[in-house]
Amino acid sequence: MALRGTNQEFGRPYNRRIVLETIRLHAPITRADIAKRVGLTIQTVSTIIRELETQGFLIARREAPKGRGSPATVLSMNPEGGFAVGVHVTPLGVEAALINLAGAVIGRERRDLPRVDPDTAFSEIKGLVRQLGALRPNGRMLGVGMAMPGPFDVESMSFVGPTTLEGWKDVPVRQSLTLATGLPAFIEIDLAAAAHGERLYGRGSDFRDFYYLYFGVGLGGCMVHDGTALRGAWGNAGEIGHIPVVPEGDLCPCGNRGCLERYLSLEAHERRARVIGEDQWRAEVAPIFRQAIATIENLFDPETIIVGGLAPKPLLSRLVAAASPLPNSIAARRTRTA
Known part of the structure; x- marks a missing residue:
């Protein structure tokens, strides 16, 4: 996938994302190589890198000397720079995992809860997030994402039948997830x-x-x-x-x-x-x-x-x-x- 940025000011959030993704894919990598890959100026990349370093998302180190001049600084993700909890709710139960910034699974828990109702599910999720967060008590929790069966907002199919979450119709899922965990919440259909x-x-x-x-x-x-x-x-x-x-x-x-x-x-x-x-x-x-x-x-x-x-x-x-x-x-x- 070719990641290309924009040097326009309105594109800053997008540029941050593609710079992070480029570092994740190609680390260790220099600022110059990042700029070349994403089509941004060195100045734009350097500004983004400074922000990400300040926020603790990146680790910078000097390469070993290869000749005259100062060795280049290479960048990689800081795995402990942030954590998120991924939750999967299905007709079989609830599963949750704590993931670091590099995508490694730190801990995983599962609750077998066939045909779980919303109140029980969010109560379990609250406990699971607390339990998993204790694995990194001083870690920065960035958010919680929840995957669930679809389709969404289709009257004849959503939350209808044994392959969906029956009884979940009209449940404010995102708001309920934020309320249960105290974290920014993101919802996605499980197949995606x-x-x-x-x-x-x-x-x-x-x-x-x-x-x-x-x-x-x-x-x-x-x-x-x-x-x-x-x-x-x-x-x-x-x-x-x-x-x-x-x-x-x-x-x-x-x-x-x-x-x-x-x-x-x-x-x-x-x-x-x-x-x-x-x-x-x-x-x-x-x-x-x-x-x-x-x-x-x-x-x-x-x-x-x-x-x-x-x-x-x-x-x-x-x-x-x-x-x-x-x-x-x-x-x-x-x-x-x-």
Whole structure:
């Protein structure tokens, strides 16, 4: 992903973000190299660096001498310069993690709370944030982010059915999260949050364009193009679980029949494999999975599809194996490596 800044004054917050991101990706790095990568002047970069150093977000050190003249100063992230708590609320429960500025997980806690109601969830989150914060009692807490199932603000689908948070309709989530934790709060749909995490710290960092297939209690996905998650007009792009794939198939809580996540999701796996067995379930859904992969590839033309989410890795691995060989699509190139 090419990060390019602006030397206009109104672009200062954006410039700070891309300078930080460039340091995260390429540290240790000099001011001159940062300026070259992001298209800003040395003066602009130096001003931003001074601010970030003062705030404790960066560590500066001199390179070893390589000849005449003073060695250059190189910059890297200060992992202890700030911390945030990431929270994931699903129909299965609540999970929270304390993360430092370098993205390392300092601590993680989970509470199994099937079909958790909002009051219980925020009470648990309050305790989890306090518990995790105690791991860095003197650390600067920058905020709390919460991922939850979507879609958002769709009358017939939001908080409807077993793959969503039933009973959460009209809950002021952001305000409730701030009230529970006392921290700046950010809310994201879980499939997009997972795709961002994959881009920053997982296999997605190797690709400019990839599709993240999120196998959770429901099923969703997110196309990442040039480092940016494609969100759609209302932020709900990627809800492929509600694409009808089986004519006159199982009734979905959204009102349609034959929706993909009625067959391919953790909820579907638990419901169906209990009746017909694990092996038979895989055989049953493999053709539907192959169809979904071909649809994604023909629609988005990604370099690769990364499958992840809440499902255990062995389950995903066996499902991918059962779906082979994949049908032909525009992604079937001789030069494809992933």
